Amino acid sequence: MVKEIERVGIPVVHICTVVPISLTVGANRIVPAIAIPHPLGNPAKTMAEEKQLRREIVLKSLKALETEVHGQTVFDK
Amino acid sequence: MIKVVHYINQFYGGIGGEEKADIKPEIREGVVGPGMALKAALGKDAEIVATVICGDSYFNENIETATAEILDMIKTYSPDLFIAGPAFNAGRYGVACGSICKAVKENLNIPVLTAMYIENPGADMFKKDMFIVSTANAATGMRQAIPAVAKLAIKLANKEAIGSPAEEGYIPQGIRKNLFRTERGSKRAVNMLVAKLRGEAFETEYPMPDFDRVAPNQPVQDMSKAKIALVTSGGIVPKGNPDRIESSSASKYGKYDIEGVMDLTEATYETAHGGYDPVYANIDSDRVLPVDVLRDMEKEGLIGKLHRYFYTTTGNGTSVANSKKFASTFAQELLADGVQAVILTST
Numbered sequence: 001m002v003k004e005i006e007r008v009g010i011p012v013v014h015i016c017t018v019v020p021i022s023l024t025v026g027a028n029r030i031v032p033a034i035a036i037p038h039p040l041g042n043p044a045k046t047m048a049e050e051k052q053l054r055r056e057i058v059l060k061s062l063k064a065l066e067t068e069v070h071g072q073t074v075f076d077k
Numbered sequence: 078m079i080k081v082v083h084y085i086n087q088f089y090g091g092i093g094g095e096e097k098a099d100i101k102p103e104i105r106e107g108v109v110g111p112g113m114a115l116k117a118a119l120g121k122d123a124e125i126v127a128t129v130i131c132g133d134s135y136f137n138e139n140i141e142t143a144t145a146e147i148l149d150m151i152k153t154y155s156p157d158l159f160i161a162g163p164a165f166n167a168g169r170y171g172v173a174c175g176s177i178c179k180a181v182k183e184n185l186n187i188p189v190l191t192a193m194y195i196e197n198p199g200a201d202m203f204k205k206d207m208f209i210v211s212t213a214n215a216a217t218g219m220r221q222a223i224p225a226v227a228k229l230a231i232k233l234a235n236k237e238a239i240g241s242p243a244e245e246g247y248i249p250q251g252i253r254k255n256l257f258r259t260e261r262g263s264k265r266a267v268n269m270l271v272a273k274l275r276g277e278a279f280e281t282e283y284p285m286p287d288f289d290r291v292a293p294n295q296p297v298q299d300m301s302k303a304k305i306a307l308v309t310s311g312g313i314v315p316k317g318n319p320d321r322i323e324s325s326s327a328s329k330y331g332k333y334d335i336e337g338v339m340d341l342t343e344a345t346y347e348t349a350h351g352g353y354d355p356v357y358a359n360i361d362s363d364r365v366l367p368v369d370v371l372r373d374m375e376k377e378g379l380i381g382k383l384h385r386y387f388y389t390t391t392g393n394g395t396s397v398a399n400s401k402k403f404a405s406t407f408a409q410e411l412l413a414d415g416v417q418a419v420i421l422t423s424t
Contacts, residue, residue, distance in 0.1 A: 001310065003291045004404030005419050008412050011294040016423040018137045021172060021198045028293035036098070036134045036169070036424050038357040039311070041364030054363065055370045058420070062300055062380065065418045069293045
């Protein structure tokens with residue numbers, strides 16, 4: 001799906017846990033997530049901590065969308 | 078006697094379904110689950126001495142440590158051959174089978190073999206590193222897969238010559254071999270051309286590699302004015318799954334209005350996805366589709382607007398053809414609606 005969205009000219013960031021799969025599929029902007037059943041959450045934390053964690057991942061994704069890339073790029077910093 | 082170690086996931090190991098996908102690897106003596114049929118198919122010259130079982134999520138969330146742990150377990154049995162799977166179209170299982178086979182081959186220097194469906198992401202990732210027997214997309218293909226795996230496994234263990242992918246039933250590795258033909262190249266080429274002009278079937282001798290890559294688009298210039306849309310393969314749907322999106326092998330996607338929705342709650346949203354433990358997403362779907370934090374960012378002016386609709390499907394076992402069809406349809410809508418960037422989440 002990432003490729004079809006990119007193909008029409010819309011930049012897309014893929015948030016996913018298994019980065020090697022995203023690379024195989026062909027996503028260009030990739031942000032690693034936390035875990036398969038809760039990519040943007042961590043039930044071990046409090047709701048407030050969890051939301052902060054989610055916010056950080058989404059901020060990283062927005063940063064990725066604002067960054068010029070020339071090939072597949074994993075934003076893991 | 079050829080000593081074999083076999084690898085399977087928590088499901089085939091009889092430990093449990095998605096709720097057990099986070100279990101750490103363990104090794105048991107002898108055969109477990111599909112190892113039983115494999116043992117019979119391998120015959121009397123080979124013996125499955127041990128079976129490694131690992132949770133699919135544990136493996137994929139900890140690829141490096143899990144591979145090292147499993148490698149140590151396998152070593153203690155000093156096998157002559159390692160077989161993983163078959164994984165059919167289970168993506169995480171396929172990635173696990175491929176990763177471990179590669180590690181075993183490189184570290185223990187023994188033949189390895191796995192089996193999966195051609196669209197399993199593990200197939201593309203590892204087909205050049207090892208033989209992957211091509212299977213059906215679901216476990217209903219077990220009866221065909223096991224004899225094919227056993228036959229190739231015995232050949233590999235005995236260091237016999239391995240024939241072409243079509244002859245042996247493995248996924249092509251992109252290797253070319255020189256051979257002699259009775260007719261010279263120019264004649265074969267003209268024959269192919271004539272067949273093509275007549276609209277007849279012909280088989281190319283040099284299939285072009287399939288590089289389906291899309292170049293990255295230009296970045297968003299001003300995020301504070303941008304309209305951002307959410308898309309997910311994690312199956313988040315309004316509670317009750319009104320369009321009945323299938324829990325696997327989806328034939329459709331959903332488009333849902335989130336105008337005025339500030340937070341996805343247990344009462345209003347859930348996941349339809351059957352390929353991961355749904356407990357966490359059902360309690361709080363923001364864990365998969367981050368609507369709550371994007372609403373905050375919209376208020377704070379970090380983004381211009383969260384697009385009114387999100388698009389969703391279940392990504393497990395869903396064919397590449399269907400995924401392409403869904404996304405090429407809704408991408409046009411996103412474009413027409415003036416969406417400037419997409420956040421796509423996967424589980």
